[in-house]
Amino acid sequence: MASSKLYSDEVSLAVVVVDTNPLFWATAALPFADFFAHLIHYVNSLLLLNHLNHVVVIAAGLSSCTYIFDSSDASASGAADVAATFAKASRKMDEFIAEDSRATSSNGSVADGNAASLLSGALSLALCYIQRVFRSGIRHPQPRILCLQGSPDGPEQYVAVMNSIFSAQRSMVPIDSCIVGTQDSAFLQQASYITGGVYLKPQELNGLFQYLAAVFATDLHSRTFLRLPKTLGVDFRASCFCHKKTIDMGYVCSVCLSIFCKYHKKCSTCGSEFNRVMPDLNSVPDQRQ
Amino acid sequence: MYGVGGGGGGFNAPYTASARRRNHEDDEEEEEEEESGEGRVLEAWERAYADDRSWEALQEDESGLLRPIDTKTLVHAQYRRRLLLRSAASAAARIQKGLIRYLYIVIDLSRAASEMDYRPSRMAVVAKYAEVFIREFFDQNPLSHVGIVTMKDGISHRLTEIGGSPESQIKALMGKLECSGESSLQNALELVHGYLDQVPSYGHKEVLFLYSALNTCDPGDIMETIAKCKKSKIRCSVIGLAAEIFICKYLCEETGGSYTVALDESHFKELLLEHAPPPPAIAEYAAANLIKMGFPQRGAEDLISICSCHKKIKSGAEGYICPRCKVNVCELPTECRTCGLTLVSSPHLARSYHHLFPVQPFDEVSSVHPNRLGQKGGQKCYGCQQSFINPDSQSSLHVRCPKCNQHFCLDCDIYIHESLHNCPGCESQRSSS
Numbered sequence: 141m142a143s144s145k146l147y148s149d150e151v152s153l154a155v156v157v158v159d160t161n162p163l164f165w166a167t168a169a170l171p172f173a174d175f176f177a178h179l180i181h182y183v184n185s186l187l188l189l190n191h192l193n194h195v196v197v198i199a200a201g202l203s204s205c206t207y208i209f210d211s212s213d214a215s216a217s218g219a220a221d222v223a224a225t226f227a228k229a230s231r232k233m234d235e236f237i238a239e240d241s242r243a244t245s246s247n248g249s250v251a252d253g254n255a256a257s258l259l260s261g262a263l264s265l266a267l268c269y270i271q272r273v274f275r276s277g278i279r280h281p282q283p284r285i286l287c288l289q290g291s292p293d294g295p296e297q298y299v300a301v302m303n304s305i306f307s308a309q310r311s312m313v314p315i316d317s318c319i320v321g322t323q324d325s326a327f328l329q330q331a332s333y334i335t336g337g338v339y340l341k342p343q344e345l346n347g348l349f350q351y352l353a354a355v356f357a358t359d360l361h362s363r364t365f366l367r368l369p370k371t372l373g374v375d376f377r378a379s380c381f382c383h384k385k386t387i388d389m390g391y392v393c394s395v396c397l398s399i400f401c402k403y404h405k406k407c408s409t410c411g412s413e414f415n416r417v418m419p420d421l422n423s424v425p426d427q428r429q
Numbered sequence: 430m431y432g433v434g435g436g437g438g439g440f441n442a443p444y445t446a447s448a449r450r451r452n453h454e455d456d457e458e459e460e461e462e463e464e465s466g467e468g469r470v471l472e473a474w475e476r477a478y479a480d481d482r483s484w485e486a487l488q489e490d491e492s493g494l495l496r497p498i499d500t501k502t503l504v505h506a507q508y509r510r511r512l513l514l515r516s517a518a519s520a521a522a523r524i525q526k527g528l529i530r531y532l533y534i535v536i537d538l539s540r541a542a543s544e545m546d547y548r549p550s551r552m553a554v555v556a557k558y559a560e561v562f563i564r565e566f567f568d569q570n571p572l573s574h575v576g577i578v579t580m581k582d583g584i585s586h587r588l589t590e591i592g593g594s595p596e597s598q599i600k601a602l603m604g605k606l607e608c609s610g611e612s613s614l615q616n617a618l619e620l621v622h623g624y625l626d627q628v629p630s631y632g633h634k635e636v637l638f639l640y641s642a643l644n645t646c647d648p649g650d651i652m653e654t655i656a657k658c659k660k661s662k663i664r665c666s667v668i669g670l671a672a673e674i675f676i677c678k679y680l681c682e683e684t685g686g687s688y689t690v691a692l693d694e695s696h697f698k699e700l701l702l703e704h705a706p707p708p709p710a711i712a713e714y715a716a717a718n719l720i721k722m723g724f725p726q727r728g729a730e731d732l733i734s735i736c737s738c739h740k741k742i743k744s745g746a747e748g749y750i751c752p753r754c755k756v757n758v759c760e761l762p763t764e765c766r767t768c769g770l771t772l773v774s775s776p777h778l779a780r781s782y783h784h785l786f787p788v789q790p791f792d793e794v795s796s797v798h799p800n801r802l803g804q805k806g807g808q809k810c811y812g813c814q815q816s817f818i819n820p821d822s823q824s825s826l827h828v829r830c831p832k833c834n835q836h837f838c839l840d841c842d843i844y845i846h847e848s849l850h851n852c853p854g855c856e857s858q859r860s861s862s
Contacts, residue, residue, distance in 0.1 A: 261858070389723045392722045
């Protein structure tokens with residue numbers, strides 16, 4: 141199996157998760173239209189690399205997520221005209237953004253200008269799609285996920301994003317992340333580190349396509365021969381549930397694994413009552429002797 | 430019948446190919462899914478002969494014709510039964526699970542384990558699935574500990590110390606696969622009881638017997654030992670490979686465990702893997718407590734130190750630094766060798782959170798009116814975009830999430846509940862609260 145791989149190009153399935161958060165793009169250095177042009181070039185070049193390559197684009201908005209583009213639909217309908225296909229994708233994107241902003245305004249929960257996109261939903265959709273490709277037979281393309289993220293992380297999505305990351309890790313799907321915003325994303329740093337993907341925050345956003353083509357267009361097999369950006373130290377320290385402080389040492393509830401920075405009498409998450417602090421197993425007998 | 434065995438020259442190629450796949454089967458779940466996917470494509474005569482109960486895949490229809498069972502709906506029905514059972518068990522207002530478990534797996538290596546009703550032998554099947562189980566166990570319970578005990582020649586022997594690393598356990602087990610003599614439940618219980626008495630009070634103490642024999646050869650009164658285990662709050666479960674035995678049933682009933690007997694290899698695997706998710710916590714079994722834990726960081730690149738676990742020189746970036754005593758450890762989760770602090774990383778904790786926030790079971794929907802569904806735009810699975818309209822079967826059974834009302838196909842249903850633990854529909858909506 142390994143030997144045959146050496147001689148054939150690997151077929152990849154790239155699921156691209158695009159952050160369409162209007163609050164972010166309103167203030168971004170790179171206008172969304174330019175960004176979308178870079179994205180289309182990238183998708184096109186992936187499809188040109190190998191005619192069996194398969195690209196799916198999922199949009200993650202403020203209030204909803206949806207599939208924008210699926211290259212298998214495009215080829216099935218016999219649309220040879222690339223321009224028409226992408227005009228359709230772009231129209232679908234516009235529709236989605238309009239629909240999403242309508243949903244957001246009717247919902248009314250996003251009052252402050254700092255809401256996160258629904259990364260967890262988009263990742264879950266991507267993973268469901270990838271499972272379908274796995275089911276399609278033994279010679280399925282090699283899947284990977286690329287997240288183009290601009291808006292900051294939403295702490296309320298923590299559990300769902302982590303669940304998606306672990307599921308991706310189990311199915312050996314790397315999650316690549318490209319940060320188009322100003323601040324690093326702790327979620328995606330962990331995602332790329334745990335699943336073995338590439339995490340990159342481009343310096344010069346006007347050359348976004350260069351970064352996409354040079355780093356994220358390579359299939360998984362070629363990556364073993366390339367020197368891709370290395371993931372720098374990922375901070376695996378936890379933040380406590382009570383004050384959201386990042387801590388080195390803390391107390392963990394044995395029932396629900398909630399993290400606290402100091403000793404409490406009762407767990408605020410699961411309601412268990414604690415009788416006393418666990419003495420460290422080794423230190424107490426030592427003192428007595 | 431000669432051709433069925435794959436004896437003809439022309440059949441050799443598919444036979445060896447599928448046999449090779451079979452070996453790869455348990456490497457990871459991924460490969461296994463591929464295998465089953467491929468298995469459906471292969472015709473009956475192309476399959477390896479190992480599938481020796483082929484008549485069980487047939488059923489009689491009303492006119493007496495033999496038809497293959499629609500395995501997909503059957504598998505899904507089975508899975509739903511399990512799911513509903515599980516969600517009913519944890520229907521209490523606040524779910525509490527025993528997330529920190531100390532488990533001894535007791536493997537029966539008596540003469541009975543060499544019986545060949547399982548292929549190639551009971552022992553080999555037990556070892557094969559014990560490996561799968563240990564990996565799955567650590568995947569689901571990253572903060573738990575496992576040890577292995579074997580029973581043979583009337584005595585029991587601790588193969589591995591209770592620990593948190595799957596690799597060392599599996600390696601030790603694979604090296605020690607010989608069976609002889611009788612097995613003794615009492616000796617094994619006494620041994621395990623001795624070890625489990627030392628674990629911290631917040632840990633859930635469990636023993637899982639993989640029992641091949643139909644008898645137990647004990648030196649004393651086993652009832653006393655069972656009473657002792659009950660007093661120490663050790664939860665004992667047994668999976669039998671032969672037939673139900675009274676003493677095993679009694680043991681499990683007394684200590685709050687579960688007793689099951691496997692019908693065949695796949696059933697055995699299913700029963701074994703049911704022990705991987707954490708059991709509901711029983712208040713008096715383990716005292717709730719706050720455990721002091723450290724969240725170590727990776728060391729600096731230029732720091733060279735000797736790691737405390739292998740006594741090898743490592744650069745700081747390869748290991749983690751204990752926040753209390755600053756000693757270098759190689760992997761997480763572990764216990765600091767110097768100061769005894771439990772060292773974990775936040776993803777290890779996050780791995781267990783899905784047990785506390787499970788996805789609700791979806792409702793089954795059978796689309797009687799495909800046209801009406803089409804109007805609602807629910808013709809496709811919300812997760813994977815697969816169309817529900819299946820050309821070769823009339824039944825387009827699918828499921829709906831009760832919260833977000835999105836429709837999902839059966840495959841996505843299983844994936845969402847077994848691996849993803851997120852509902853894509855609910856996650857793609859902003860909750861108004």
